[in-house]
Amino acid sequence: MRLELGIVKIRDVQFGETTRIENGVLHVSKSELIALSLRDPRLAVADVELARPGESVRIIPVKDVIEPRIKADGAEGYYPGMIGGMRSTGSGRTNVLRGITVLTVGRIVGYQEGFVDMTGPAAAYSPFSDTNNVVLILQPVDGLPEHAHEEAVRLAGLRAAIYLGEASRGVAPDEVQVYDLGGAIDLTLPRVAYVYPLLSQGLLHDTYLYGADAKGLLPTLIHPNEALDGAIVSGNCVSACDKHTTYHHLNNPVIKELYRRHGSELNFVGVVVTNLNVTLADKERSSSYAAKLVKLLGANGAVITKEGFGNPDADVMMLCKKIEDSGIRTVLITDEYAGSDGMSQSLADTVPQADAVVSVGNANAVVGLPPMDRIVGDLRSAEVIAGGFVGSVAADGALSVEIQAIMGSTCQLGLGKLAAQEH
């Protein structure tokens, strides 16, 4: 399976009469994008704003983040089972607009979104402070039930990203990246699998594999290219710091890192997708099944990532224990909830087998952030989103929040460089 990503680098974004790419600048037709969003009768109001790195802009509350992409062969949609017809992802040529995202904004249930600052201290914590962002602000029709509201916003974001991706047709890519596990295999290298749990706990905590709700999955095997090419979509809006947006799935850093070392330091043998459900029976079933698949792959080692916290701590500890007990070495990536003073236990569950852990930061750490000149969305929501508290928003618009509220700050796929250490 050979995937080519034709990377078109976008260095700036501007509104324009038509949507097109010229000299690395994406011009966006605001009216077309709004009309596209409002084709869904469940949405009453749509607006578009642009935010660029370094600008004094605070975007809040953010739900999903999507990288604009299309298939070069003209296949409809980009997310099979979600937008467009069903097919397997992960082969052929995909056009990628790099350096730009679609951010969906708008209150859904109101506790679980996050924010992005385009400059200032929070910018160091979020990958989306470094990208140009097309911000889609969406409001539902009155009385729309929460689950339908979530779905409407999710699909509008994906459609907008595909619409922007269409601008890449006829544009020569700046770079072509090839992902292919084939070729001669050095049998002396260790065999490494990736265990990829997806959050699946209900409204705003759901993830989709080829459109199938991960809640109902038995753990399954996928080719790493499938994740890098649109098989996984986030419908998920737990704490902003450690949820995986659709952007994160498309750019999974563990998959990229295992690819980078494939054939030289290790053999990358596959990706086991599993879920993070709420009942004990589900946790036991999924962790046993995933551990068995890792064993079937003949792996010597496995990287285990996590999404969310608390309840999912139990799932990944079961995975870690069962995989280690079957003779396969593991490393777990997790964030911590050690309290704002850093002095509490960081996880809700542990096992002695979890002896190799990468910590991507204490999400409870509090940061003080200056006001921004422009607010996209609703600043008051900073007091109710996870990581905010009464008094988070000062009269002048300055924020005092846990980094939990910053999009992607403690990404448990290991996208960022943040770490926690003991002092």
Add this chain to the structure above:
Amino acid sequence: MVRGRYRVVHYLNQFFAQIGGEEKADVPPQIREGAVGPGIPLQQALGDEGEIVATVICGDTYFGENIETAAEAVVELVAPHRPDVFVAGPAFNAGRYGVACGAACTAVSRRLGVPVVTAMYEENPGVELYRKEVFVIPSARSVQGMREAIPRLAGFVRKLGLGQPIGAPQADGYLPRGIRVNAFAERTGAQRAVDMLLTKLKGEAFQTEYPMPTFERIPPSPAIKELSAATIALVTTGGIVPRGNPDRIEAASASKFAAYNIAGTDDLTADAYQTCHGGYDPVYANEDPDRVLPLDAARALEKEGVIGRLHEEYFVTVGNATSVANAQKFGRAIAERLLAAGVDGVILTST
């Protein structure tokens, strides 16, 4: 340089202050101008940048038998000297001396807000008792280690005195205090994970970034013998609050709990109650809050006589990224109120 010198107050026991041995271990806290005993080489190591302006001395037995009042007396003696840094020891493996150093540092830090540091052997009981609040520089077991201990201690005193940031324990040479601190690493989490896995697979030594903590196990209380005579309370971490969340309990990382009166209420309805929890699908809890706080079922048991009586208040917080320290604090406070009200048993619901 004289004007810019930072001020240091040093703490010693009777032995290192050359007052005497065990026979003088009962001397109460006292103060002397300038450096004494190990303070003299410490002053030499600090050079012109800092000055030991005074030395507080206390006998080990006296301190050990009067920890709180002795620490308070030390604070009183130290305060007039307006130190920029308070340093104690080194105490090596002397147990009572180590505890006194830790207690004195803790009191000075808490009461005067002055940065503090001490030095002692890693297994000195003072380490376990005070390391969370006090920087402890590891030293040898015995006084033979003085020559190595002084420059290490001086280096740390200098950093505190000049107001320089303290980095990781490995870099700055103190014993880890169990405090988790964020910093940006050179490589991403994914790169670190794959590196760690390859090292582990080779059978080589690797260092986890988070050693697993050991959890406190709570034994369940004995069963209630006469349930039909018992007063039962409802307590939840599921965030069920009167509509509008009047006490503004946070959606995550709760800083408080609340108690609400349910006398005369038989059922939690959607127009009067809601959840403020940010960690689960709230639709079903908002539709019928009894799903998380089972008041309707508890009232039925009360009417049937299965339980004696339902307590007139319920307690609620949000269990979502709430630190263990806060959870313990809430638990203790709620338990005290329930005990005071004569409650015999609690139905705890989580989400």
